[in-house]
Amino acid sequence: MNISTPTPAVFDLPDKASMDTARQLIHTxxxxxxxxxxxxxxxxxxxxxxxxxxxxxxxxxxLAAITAQLNTAGLANIDQKQQQVEADTRLSxxxxxxxxxxxxxxxxxxVSALTAVVRSGAQAIAQSTDDLQQIKxxxxxxxxxxxxxxxxxxxxxxxxxKEDKMSTxxxxxxxLDETIKTYEQHKLVDLxxxxxxxxxxxxxxxxxxxxxMALQVGIVRLQKLLGKISSALTYSDxxxxxxxxxxRYNSLMAESRSAQKEAKAIARNLEELATLASxxxxxxxxxxxSKKLSESLYHFVNNGLTQxxxxxxxxxxxxQLSAYIKSxxxxxxxx
Numbered sequence: 001m002n003i004s005t006p007t008p009a010v011f012d013l014p015d016k017a018s019m020d021t022a023r024q025l026i027h028t029x030x031x032x033x034x035x036x037x038x039x040x041x042x043x044x045x046x047x048x049x050x051x052x053x054x055x056x057x058x059x060x061x062x063l064a065a066i067t068a069q070l071n072t073a074g075l076a077n078i079d080q081k082q083q084q085v086e087a088d089t090r091l092s093x094x095x096x097x098x099x100x101x102x103x104x105x106x107x108x109x110x111v112s113a114l115t116a117v118v119r120s121g122a123q124a125i126a127q128s129t130d131d132l133q134q135i136k137x138x139x140x141x142x143x144x145x146x147x148x149x150x151x152x153x154x155x156x157x158x159x160x161x162k163e164d165k166m167s168t169x170x171x172x173x174x175x176l177d178e179t180i181k182t183y184e185q186h187k188l189v190d191l192x193x194x195x196x197x198x199x200x201x202x203x204x205x206x207x208x209x210x211x212x213m214a215l216q217v218g219i220v221r222l223q224k225l226l227g228k229i230s231s232a233l234t235y236s237d238x239x240x241x242x243x244x245x246x247x248r249y250n251s252l253m254a255e256s257r258s259a260q261k262e263a264k265a266i267a268r269n270l271e272e273l274a275t276l277a278s279x280x281x282x283x284x285x286x287x288x289x290s291k292k293l294s295e296s297l298y299h300f301v302n303n304g305l306t307q308x309x310x311x312x313x314x315x316x317x318x319x320q321l322s323a324y325i326k327s328x329x330x331x332x333x334x335x
Contacts, residue, residue: 011296011299011300011320011321011324012292012295012296013292013296013324013327013328014289014290014292014293014328015289016289016328018285018286018289019285019286019289019290021282022282022283022285022286022289023052023056023282023286025278025279025282026048026049026052026279026282026283026286027049027052029275029276029278029279029282030045030048030049030279032275033045033272033275033276033279034272035272035276037269037272038139038144038272038276040140041137041139041276044135044136044137047135048132048135048137048283051128051131051132051135052132052283052286054128054131055125055128055129055131055132055286055290058124058125058128059125059128059290059293062120062121062122062124062125063121063325063328063329064329065117065120065121066114066117066118066121066297066321066325067325067326067329069113069114069117069118070114070318070321070322070325073110073113073114073318074110075107075110075111075314075315075318076315078103078106078107078110078311079311079315081103082100082103082311085099085100085103086100104309104311107311107314108309111314114318115301118297118300118301118321119297119298119301121297122294122295122297122298122301123294125290125293125294125297126291126294126295126298129287129290129291129294132283132286132287132290133283133284133287135283137276137279137280137283138277138280139273139276144273145270145273148266148269148270148273149270151266152263152266152267152270155259155260155262155263155266156263158259159256159259159260159263162252162255162256162259163256165252166249166252166253166256169245169248169249169252170249172221172225172245173242173245173246173249175214175217175218175221176218176221176222176238176241176242176245177242178214178217178218179214179215179217179218179219179221179222179238180218180238180239180242181214182207182211182214182215182218183215183235183238185211186205186207186211188205188215188235189235192235194234195231195232195233195234196219196222196231196233196234196235196237196238197215197219198231199216202215202216202219218238219233219238222237222238222241225241226241293328296324300317300321
């Protein structure tokens with residue numbers, strides 16, 4: 001018999017809370033993503049959900065299978081019988097050896113069955129975890145974030161520039177509207193048929209000071225806009241320029257709204273990139289924690305029971321495995 005001193009096994013306990021949080025976030029984030037601008041990544045999302053569900057189910061099912069095998073192993077009963085045989089003074093050495101041989105054979109069968117279940121669980125969990133790990137969610141174009149941000153900055157600046165122009169045009173149009181309103185209110189169209197009144201002609205008119213000022217300011221603004229003096233301008237020029245300003249304002253407004261709409265779309269894409277990065281991080285959190293489980297099970301198989309036939313060492317390894325699985329499976333069952 002191979003006699004060895006029982007030593008504690010090393011079991012790395014996965015953080016179930018982190019796994020559960022990551023799993024919930026993954027499903028929420030997948031549901032929130034459209035990724036119309038990343039069709040290749042978008043096609044991977046259903047596979048990601050499936051792989052996560054499979055891996056999560058494998059963890060649960062294999063923990064349940066190992067728990068069931070531990071519950072039926074009966075190694076404690078075999079150890080008790082061995083102690084009874086060794087302490088029974090009525091048995092001859094030959095009878096003890098025969099009885100102990102039968103118990104060792106029974107223990108070996110139980111250990112073999114348990115090892116097979118643990119190995120199968122480790123393999124299934126490792127494979128499903130690897131399948132999840134292989135799903136790459138990072139865009140092949142690593143500079144896509146910078147490109148989108150540059151587009152957004154450009155559109156934002158263009159929109160701001162258009163807003164400034166619209167503000168200036170709106171003020172010009174307001175002044176011309178006031179001039180036209182005053183012009184018509186005082187019936188100046190018939191009085192000044194050929195050209196707009198000069199400063200001297202305006203001063204000679206009898207009208208309230210605010211109205212006179214509106215005419216003066218409006219005509220000066222029209223002169224500046226068209227680069228002409230009042231004697232070269234007519235009332236039609238005043239109306240035409242007012243209408244042109246209105247059309248220019250409406251055109252700029254349409255362009256600004258279009259730029260804002262495009263900027264919002266790009267901003268959403270940037271938000272989706274951030275969500276995608278978070279999704280990928282949650283995927284790796286789940287994978288890393290799941291690997292702790294499969295690697296611990298492999299450790300039990302490769303460095304535990306298979307390395308000894310000492311009953312005390314076997315009992316120690318099995319009790320450690322039982323405590324490890326119970327801590328995980330009891331939590332998993334309540335999820």
